[in-house]
Amino acid sequence: MRARSTWGQALVLVGPALLLLVAIYLYPLARLLVLSLAGGADGALGLGAYRRFLESSVYLGVLLRTIRISLVVTAVCLVLAYPVSYVLSRAGSLTLRVIMVFVLLPLWTSILVRTYAWMVLLQANGVLNNFLRRLHVIDEPLRLMYNEAGVVIGMAQVLLPFAILPVFASLRNIDPRLHAAARVMGAGPWRRFRSVTLPLSLPGVAAAGLLVFVQALGFFIIPALLGGSRVITLAMVIETQVVDLLDWSLASSMAMVLLVVTVLLVVGFDRLLGLDKVWV
Amino acid sequence: MPRSLVTLVAVSKAYGRTIAVNKVSLEVGEGEFVTLLGPSGSGKTTTLMLIAGFEQPTSGEILVRGESVVTRPPEKRDIGMVFQSYALFPHMTVFENVAFPLKTRRVAGPDVAKRVGEVLAAVRMAGLGARYPRQLSGGQQQRVALARALVYRPSLLLMDEPLGALDKKLREEMQSEIKTLQRELGITTIYVTHDQQEALALSDRIAIMNGGDVIQVGSPLALYERPATDFVAGFLGDVNFVEGVAAVVSGELVRVQVGDGPEVLTLGGPPLAPGKRVRMTIRPERLKIESTTPAGPNAWRGRVREVVFHGELVRYGVEVPSSVALRVTRPFRGPDTLFAVGQEIWLTSRPEDWRLFA
Numbered sequence: 001m002r003a004r005s006t007w008g009q010a011l012v013l014v015g016p017a018l019l020l021l022v023a024i025y026l027y028p029l030a031r032l033l034v035l036s037l038a039g040g041a042d043g044a045l046g047l048g049a050y051r052r053f054l055e056s057s058v059y060l061g062v063l064l065r066t067i068r069i070s071l072v073v074t075a076v077c078l079v080l081a082y083p084v085s086y087v088l089s090r091a092g093s094l095t096l097r098v099i100m101v102f103v104l105l106p107l108w109t110s111i112l113v114r115t116y117a118w119m120v121l122l123q124a125n126g127v128l129n130n131f132l133r134r135l136h137v138i139d140e141p142l143r144l145m146y147n148e149a150g151v152v153i154g155m156a157q158v159l160l161p162f163a164i165l166p167v168f169a170s171l172r173n174i175d176p177r178l179h180a181a182a183r184v185m186g187a188g189p190w191r192r193f194r195s196v197t198l199p200l201s202l203p204g205v206a207a208a209g210l211l212v213f214v215q216a217l218g219f220f221i222i223p224a225l226l227g228g229s230r231v232i233t234l235a236m237v238i239e240t241q242v243v244d245l246l247d248w249s250l251a252s253s254m255a256m257v258l259l260v261v262t263v264l265l266v267v268g269f270d271r272l273l274g275l276d277k278v279w280v
Numbered sequence: 281m282p283r284s285l286v287t288l289v290a291v292s293k294a295y296g297r298t299i300a301v302n303k304v305s306l307e308v309g310e311g312e313f314v315t316l317l318g319p320s321g322s323g324k325t326t327t328l329m330l331i332a333g334f335e336q337p338t339s340g341e342i343l344v345r346g347e348s349v350v351t352r353p354p355e356k357r358d359i360g361m362v363f364q365s366y367a368l369f370p371h372m373t374v375f376e377n378v379a380f381p382l383k384t385r386r387v388a389g390p391d392v393a394k395r396v397g398e399v400l401a402a403v404r405m406a407g408l409g410a411r412y413p414r415q416l417s418g419g420q421q422q423r424v425a426l427a428r429a430l431v432y433r434p435s436l437l438l439m440d441e442p443l444g445a446l447d448k449k450l451r452e453e454m455q456s457e458i459k460t461l462q463r464e465l466g467i468t469t470i471y472v473t474h475d476q477q478e479a480l481a482l483s484d485r486i487a488i489m490n491g492g493d494v495i496q497v498g499s500p501l502a503l504y505e506r507p508a509t510d511f512v513a514g515f516l517g518d519v520n521f522v523e524g525v526a527a528v529v530s531g532e533l534v535r536v537q538v539g540d541g542p543e544v545l546t547l548g549g550p551p552l553a554p555g556k557r558v559r560m561t562i563r564p565e566r567l568k569i570e571s572t573t574p575a576g577p578n579a580w581r582g583r584v585r586e587v588v589f590h591g592e593l594v595r596y597g598v599e600v601p602s603s604v605a606l607r608v609t610r611p612f613r614g615p616d617t618l619f620a621v622g623q624e625i626w627l628t629s630r631p632e633d634w635r636l637f638a
Contacts, residue, residue: 181367183354184332184438185381185428195380199371 029259036252049253059237063257066234069151069223070216074163076156077212078205081163085204086197088164089171103164111158115225118154119145122226150226151233155219162215163208170204171197210269214262234258284346285310285468286331286436291340293326300326302492303340311466313459317479318489319515324472327489328438331470333357344436355384357436360429360467364441366421368413374400374424375409381432399431400424402461419450426458430465437462437469443478455481476516480504488512510637513561520567520606522560526552534636536560539602545577546634559637564609566633569596569619570626580627582606584619594618598627 037045053059088099106114121127122144129141144150174197182192220235227233234254241251286308293301301323308314316324329335331342333354342350349357360381368377378396387395400406403423413421422442429437442458443451459482462469473479479486480500487497488511496508507513510521524538529552536544536558544560552558573579585605586597589612596608596619606627612618619625 175365175367177363177365177367178369180334180354181361181363181369182380183334184357184359184361185432186355186384187380188355188384191384196369 032252032255035248036256038249049249050257052250053253053257059254062232062234062237063254065148065232066217066258067261069148069155069231069233070213072148072152073155073159073216074209074213076152077159077163078167078209080156080160081167081208082201082205085164085167085171085201088168089174103161106158107161111221114158115154115222118150118157118222118226122150122153145226146228146230148227148231151223151231154222154226155216158222159212159215162211166208166211167201167204170201170207174200206269206272210266214265217258217262283310284308285312285344286470287341287343287346288327288331289341289343291327291330291337291342293323293330293335294338299492301330301337304489304492304494306487306494306497308468308470311468313462313469313471313482313484315471315473315479315483315486316489317473317476317486317515319474321491322489323492324474324489325440328440328470328472331436332359332361332438358434360432360434360437362422362425362429362437362439362442364444366413366425366442368421368424368428370413372412373409374405374411374413374416377413377424378409378428378431381428385432387432395431396427399427402430403427403457418446419454422446422454423457426461430461430467433465433467435468437467439469439471441473442471443473443475451478452481458482480516486516488515490515507561507635510559510561510635513635513637518564518607518609519561520564522562522604522606524558524560526554526556526558529554533631534558536636538604542580542600542602542604544629544634545631546636547632552636552638556638561635561637562606562629562633564595564607566629567598567606567608568628569598569608569610570628571619571623572626574626574628576628577631578629582625582627584621584623584625587619587621589618598625600627 036049037047084099084103088096088103091099119126123129124141124143124145126144128144129138132138133141144153178196178200179192182196187195218235219233220239223231223233224236224239238251238254241247241254284307286306288304288306290303290305291301292299292303304323304327306314316327318324326335330337333349333352337350341348344357369380372380375396378399379392382392382395396409397406400409403426405420405423405427408416408420413424416424425442429439439458443454446454455478471479471482483500485497485499486503488495488503490511496503496512498506503512503516507516513519514521522538522544524536524544526534527537527543528535532547534546534552536546538544546560569584580600582598582600584596585599586595588595588597592612594610594612596610598606598608600606608627
């Protein structure tokens with residue numbers, strides 16, 4: 001009796017979100033799957049579209065580049081996020097609030113606006129290059145746009161908050177008495193960091209990495225604007241297939257492959273660390 | 281007292297205008313077990329943190345073997361510490377936790393294994409080295425924390441309410457184990473607690489703290505029998521407070537009038553003039569209930585208001601004239617020795633069991 005009413009309550013609580021997800025996510029996804037399988041010449045179901053995708057060295061190259069860029073962006077984000085999170089976790093409440101506003105600021109402005117801003121900053125005659133030239137640090141303008149460097153810079157900036165917040169949460173959750181205990185047992189600052197802080201913050205680092213990587217895989221606007229035609233990512237190819245070439249079945253198969261890669265990663269991560277531990 | 285290991289000289293700690301520790305002076309001898317006892321906010325934990333080096337005194341001097349350690353950070357003070365929440369590293373096994381202080385001291389590998397094994401055996405945790413803290417019970421975590429604090433043989437062991445999270449039975453068990461271990465190792469220990477029973481059971485000496493001050497320092501017996509203030513009397517053990525007016529002072533003996541009711545004959549404390557208002561205390565176990573008219577002084581007529589049976593002892597609430605309510609504790613010696621609620625009785629006490637505070 002008790003169990004049934006609990007289940008009923010759970011259903012009522014989860015129901016609305018579940019309905020919404022089914023309507024706007026699961027149903028289109030199912031349609032996508034069907035589309036991707038309807039790629040035969042005669043419209044019959046089959047794996048034709050997948051074959052066209054995975055047997056083309058061009059498309060495979062794009063997939064690999066997408067994964068590579070996402071990995072680099074993830075690494076850059078984690079390296080930049082850790083020190084910021086560390087400072088945040090030790091800050092007083094006022095400092096914390098100020099830094100937090102700056103961390104979250106990127107999320108409050110349109111991604112398009114920010115990307116155009118990066119273009120102004122990074123182009124050959126842009127703010128950054130002119131500044132460096134005036135200081136005589138460089139003679140020739142640095143190539144910061146229409147290559148992977150530009151894409152990585154733009155994406156890392158957008159995704160940085162998603163790296164900072166989980167790492168900050170995990171650092172904040174470390175019991176300060178553990179540091180006191182390590183100290184009194186003779187551990188200096190470096191050993192305290194290496195043996196206590198770092199290992200205990202790793203689940204947060206892993207969560208941050210996953211969050212950034214999965215989002216980076218699907219990025220479109222930034223690679224399109226900052227990478228131009230030289231840095232094609234999978235999302236851009238999908239867009240071309242849908243908008244220009246009208247090969248929806250190939251586009252769907254690419255989306256499905258990207259989804260499978262993402263799901264495999266999440267499952268692998270869960271096996272390794274346990275997603276339930278990440279947010280505690 | 282043995283040679284002094286730790287000496288606090290007029291140590292004060294202020295946070296802004298709040299004075300947490302007020303000119304505390306204390307000497308702790310080699311091998312001694314000293315407890316800082318007081319209610320929360322009394323400054324006992326802050327005093328411990330000053331000794332550990334996590335806090336800096338605002339003024340005063342902390343000496344270890346005669347040498348000032350005020351500017352020395354905690355990691356250089358050769359101290360073992362057990363925290364209230366144990367502070368075990370959750371990502372390390374029991375073995376790794378206990379080995380940690382040896383690693384920071386660059387003890388060689390085989391030595392580490394040997395010493396960790398010895399100390400785990402000493403706290404009866406041998407064979408559990410591969411477990412993680414979350415797989416242990418509260419008592420076991422406590423033992424590991426103790427082992428970790430002892431394994432590097434620090435010259436001083438600090439314990440901050442280490443048994444606070446345990447249930448009563450386990451707490452009493454751990455008390456006797458801590459005491460045994462401390463005596464065997466002869467390690468100087470400073471222990472912080474708000475539990476007076478624990479302080480009495482464990483300590484060689486107790487420093488009673490209140491509002492940042494050390495009120496009195498002495499052996500458990502001395503503090504229990506000769507409290508310097510009524511605060512000490514009330515904090516350490518159970519006590520009855522009775523107020524009255526000194527009527528007759530003759531040498532050692534003082535006769536105190538309580539309201540318009542009974543008189544109390546006590547041994548005097550501070551010098552008194554007749555007519556002065558005084559506060560007196562007597563422990564519940566020093567009051568005696570009798571059913572027949574007794575001889576001698578301090579025999580009061582009273583009525584039993586409450587009987588609470590605790591097993592080995594019985595607590596009575598007794599009312600004597602002038603509406604003075606007294607608690608009386610008697611050992612339980614069989615059902616036919618119990619007094620009943622509403623029963624008229626006599627209450628007697630010896631003059632030397634009363635304490636007088638002006």
